[in-house]
Ligand code: SF4
């Protein structure tokens with residue numbers, strides 16, 4: 001097992017070992033809340049995800065596990081993988097881009113909701129939807145610059161990734177992270193400088209989707225190809241983005 005794989009496996013075990021607590025991510029991470037309590041302030045996690053495209057093989061295990069976890073109706077997806085194909089033969093390339101809600105720090109979806117049915121949780125930064133309050137007006141779906149939301153055809157309410165809050169609250173990683181055979185997905189506390197995700201972000205150049213939108217996404221990518229078929233970055237070459245979603249094209 002490579003050092004990186006070993007580290008990822010250890011980290012995953014540490015996260016699971018933290019079951020019952022909501023913030024701890026291993027020994028060094030546990031020290032941070034203790035220090036915060038000693039200083040009179042409780043440590044609040046701010047969860048995020050890092051997706052390392054050097055390790056992603058486009059297998060869709062993440063999308064499938066998400067479907068199973070939430071019984072997501074046919075034709076809808078909370079988590080999906082895009083294929084980005086570009087170039088002219090023989091100079092062609094194909095890369096994968098796993099997608100989900102970015103749990104933005106400045107979520108436009110929250111700003112437009114007329115009922116308060118969607119919000120960013122203060123306790124951990126997860127952006128959630130309360131289906132009991134949602135009236136299905138779709139404002140949030142239109143406002144999200146990432147096409148991360150959809151109307152659940154069964155409930156008629158807004159739906160999207162919630163970082164598997166039911167698993168995270170039990171000390172588990174989200175289902176997509178658990179299923180990722182490439183160990184390309186790292187989930188953790190961005191507020192803890194000792195967490196694996198914080199260390200990887202500090203050590204590697206990372207990008208977010210559509211930074212220009214000012215939403216401050218909390219899903220980060222290593223080595224991602226952000227080429228947009230409609231954008232200025234395609235340099236006139238052939239580009240095709242297949243989203244495998246209900247919408248034909250990426251927004
Ligand atoms: S990705 Fe979209 S749905 Fe998710 S928090 Fe950001 S604006 Fe809201």
Ligand code: SF4
Pocket residue numbers: 112113114115116117118129133134135136137138139140141157158
């Ligand atoms: S669809 Fe629901 S969550 Fe979205 S803006 Fe309307 S009420 Fe709020």
Ligand code: SF4
Pocket residue numbers: 051055056057058059060061062063081096098179180181182183184185
């Ligand atoms: S499960 Fe992991 S390796 Fe497979 S497509 Fe998803 S992110 Fe990539």
